[in-house]
Amino acid sequence: MDLSLSTRTVGDRTVVEVGGEIDVYTAPKLREQLVELVNEGNYHLVVDMEGVDFLDSTGLGVLVGGLKRVRAHEGSLRLVCNQERILKIFRITGLTKVFPIHTSVDDAVAATD
């Protein structure tokens, strides 16, 4: 399965819905999408990972890159994920301390801290 990306605006947040596999081949597409959104002035991003089947360190690197970009504009990057096998990768790399991870898009959109 390839990577699927779609974006929508909810209030002042931009929700990026990601589906499929994020790996060394597909991660550049996600990077482009995040860079484009930030360049267009969207600094509060919610990345919905509920449709992601596979994530590796290349994908993690892209998410960290996105976080750095939005933070440069006082923005935020929140993740939505309930899948244990994906959450595990964030835990073993220590990235659960770096990203706010929410159980639903509504929750992520409502979060302000």
Next chain:
Amino acid sequence: MATVELRFSALPEHVRTARLVAVAVARRAGVDESVLDEVRLAVGEACSRAVSLHQRGGLDGAVRVGLTDLEKRFLIEVEDEAGPAGLPPVGSAAEEMGEDAEDALGLAVITALVEDVEVTSGAKGGLIRMSWGLAPDSLEL
């Protein structure tokens, strides 16, 4: 020789194929279902790293994935042809990490996931050897 051996041009689009093949062979060898996600991720990380080393060095060449059923263990070897690439530090300084540090992060994922892992040098580059135990009752199937 390996039970199944795969050799692919060091390009990102082939890493998924390597993951699929590795998991299929691991399942057949009797690696527990609960561990297959780890096998998938570890092989993916090792192959991504190999591909990245080739690309960064502007090198052609291939990545070899050896999948060997050793009766009690299942061995996966991922070998690149990227020359004597130094072993990057393995740390958890995730917050400091830039996109260039994916390599170190990939190795950190592998070492966190796989109990038996060895990063060494092969004939033409780096070699990552990883193995998993096989459930005893699956050996006779």
